[in-house]
Every structure is written in C-alpha cells, then in structure tokens.
Amino acid sequence: MALYKEMTTHMIGVGGYLPERVLSNDELSTMVATSDEWIRERTGICQRHIIAKDQYTSDLGAEAAKQALQDAGLTIDDIDAIVVATTTPDLIFPSTASIVQHKLGGKDFPAWDIQAVCSGFVYGLAQVDGMMRGGMFNRVLLIGAESMSRILDWQDRSTCVLFGDGAGAVVLEARESDPNHEGGMIGSVLHCDGSYRNLLMAKHSHPGAVPGEDAANLYIDSAGVAAVEMKGNEVFRVAVTKLGEVVGEVLDKYGIKQSEIDWLVPHQANIRILQATAKKLKMNQDRMAVTVDRHANTSSASVPLALNHIYREGKLKLGQLLLFEAFGGGFAWGANLVRWSKD
Ligand code: UT7
Secondary structure (H helix, E strand, C coil): CCCCCCEEEEEEEEEEECCCEEEEHHHHHCCCCCCHHHHHHHHCCCEEEECCCCCCHHHHHHHHHHHHHHHHCCCHHHCCEEEEECCCCCCCCCCHHHHHHHHCCCCCCCEEEECCHHHHHHHHHHHHHHHHHCCCCCEEEEEEEEEHHHHCCCCCHHHHCCECEEEEEEEEEEEECCCCCCCEEEEEEEEECHHHHHHEEECCCCHHHCCHHHHHHCCCCCCCCCCEEECHHHHHHHHHHHHHHHHHHHHHHCCCCHHHCCEEEECCCCHHHHHHHHHHCCCCHHHECCCHHHHCECHHHHHHHHHHHHHHCCCCCCCCEEEEEEEECCCEEEEEEEECCCC
C-alpha cells in the first residue's frame, strides 16, 4: 500500500497589479448622473483603476503573478500549475490561465480558469488547497484578475460606479505537515445557491449561446458586449446575511474562536457590507483589510489585492490567523482560514 505524506498548503509569495488609469468619483460624475457624495456614502468607494485600451485581463494577471513570484524568490520554472479566477477572460477560450502561462514564459504544466465571479479567489484557494493536500502539485500560482470595466454599462449609474480593474496573485507551496510548526491553510467552506442567479448577472453577448426566451432579452451595450445587471439592494441584503453565516460556519468547522482571528480579508464590494461582517465577528475595523475606497469592487481580484495591501504595509506577522471571505453572482460565496507562515 502506498504511503502518503500529509501535506499543508502555504502562501509563500504575494503580488498585485492595478492599471495606471485612475477614475475618480468626480470624473465619473461628469459621465453619468451620480455624485462623489452618493458613491462615498453608499459604498465607501472614492476611485477605481481602469484597464488601458491595449491591456487584457491576462496582462493584469501576469503582472500580479510576476510580483508574487519575485516575492517568493522563484521563477516561472518553479511552478507546477497556474489557476486564474476570472469573470472577464480575454477570450471565451483558450483560458486566461493559458495566456498568462505564455506571457510568463511557462510551458508544459497545467493551467486553467475558474469562474465563481467575486468568490473566484476564495473558490480557487479551496480547490488548489485540496489538490495540493492530495499531492498533485508542489507550487501553484493562483491569480484573481479582472477587467470589470469591459462588461459595464457606463450609462447605468446603479452598476458602473461600483467596479474597478486589477489583479492579485499568490504563490502556494505544499509542505509536509509538521505538528510542531503550525501554519498554512487550515480549510475552507464554499456555497452556491443558483435560485438567486437573476439578481446579479452579465448575460452572454452571443445570442446563439442563450437558448429560449432569454435570447430575446439579451442586453447588449454600445460596445456590443455583455453588461453587468444587478438588483443592488436585494444583493446587499443576502450578502450581509450569507457572509455573516459563512464566517461563523468556517470557524465552527475548524474549531476556532472568533476572538482568535487576527485579520479579516474580505471581498471588497461595499464598505457597509465589510463593516457588517466585522461587527458580526466583533472585530475592530483596524483588523480588516480595506481597499474598496481606492480599488472599488474588482470581483475575483479583490481578496488577493486586499491581502497584498496589508502584506505590503508590513502588517502580517508570522502565526497570525487570516479569514478570507467573498460573496457574488450565482450567488456563490465562501470563506478560507489561513495561518500566516511567511516571514
Ligand atoms: O460583489 C458582488 C456583490 N455585490 C454587492 O454586494 C453589491 C451590493 N449592493 C450594494 O452595494 C448597494 O445596494 C448599492 C451600492 C448597489 C446601492 O445602494 P443602496 O443603498 O442599496 O441604494 P438603492 O439601490 O436602494 O438606491 C437608492 C437610490 C435610488 O433612488 P430613489 O429610487 O430612492 O430615488 C437610486 O436610483 O439611489 C439611486 N442611485 C444613485 N444615485 C446616485 C442608484 N445609483 C446611484 C448613483 N448615484 N450611482
């Protein structure tokens, strides 16, 4: 009988990338009937970054990945797989991960995308962790990368003010579990309830791809691509409830008290949603990673960008307990627990 070593997944490199162009609330107010005051009060957003005309999601992902590799002291030759969480792939196919692999100069190792919208990174971390524990890979690049500005209706003030572009990445490494050296991924919980699918969506831009009556209702914006549609206040209510539940669930599952959490690293949709989750966990807001004010909602990139932010500020200390959570279209939501093991 084969003997398997027990493996633990560690985060050994962190990176992020934001496109240069910054779109402030004031500038946005000249494009659509909104105001800096409304956006700040209702969402906490002050500005967002917007991808350049000649950039793609894969470019953002590759830049974030380069920084994460450098941080880990590795090159692409040390990597066994690339997983890109994205809702805004460069193309329908091939995967954005395969394009990122090529842009990084990698070859011959697996690369694939996952799609769980704003929960993509949290889903990806759970998936890759499971594969690494199972001995499938030693080192994986996990990237969340989005160009949400490409799927927004810039005439719709109820959605276009909320999103931004960017990418975050982590290098994950499987190490033999050591009972004397606590650290690394603890575990995850994931959920999806497709009965909520119509509250937040971007319909397909190709009429032939959507069967039946939906085809007649396709929203195609001026650029001829799909656009985000959202029933904001209904999404808000469910998000607050489900995130409150899922953070409790992941703590119960792994026998951890909420007072043990050092950092909440949440999906950055709306400062009021972040605050509600922190309140539920009885956490001070200075223990929460916040980027929504500068990045807005970057979908699957928001959690790794928030992680990158507190990491680069030197706030993460060896042995600290991090709770990641996210909620988005599907609805799909989830949470991961990680004990920080990087010096
Ligand atoms: O990441 C995926 C998950 N997404 C989310 O979690 C987003 C969840 N939802 C939200 O964050 C909030 O619901 C929004 C920020 C989208 C909206 O905030 P709200 O407090 O729920 O506002 P509302 O949709 O109820 O709209 C209130 C008013 C409306 O006007 P009336 O009908 O009261 O006259 C809207 O027309 O605000 C108006 N409005 C705006 N006004 C100025 C909506 N968008 C804007 C805008 N500027 N950009």
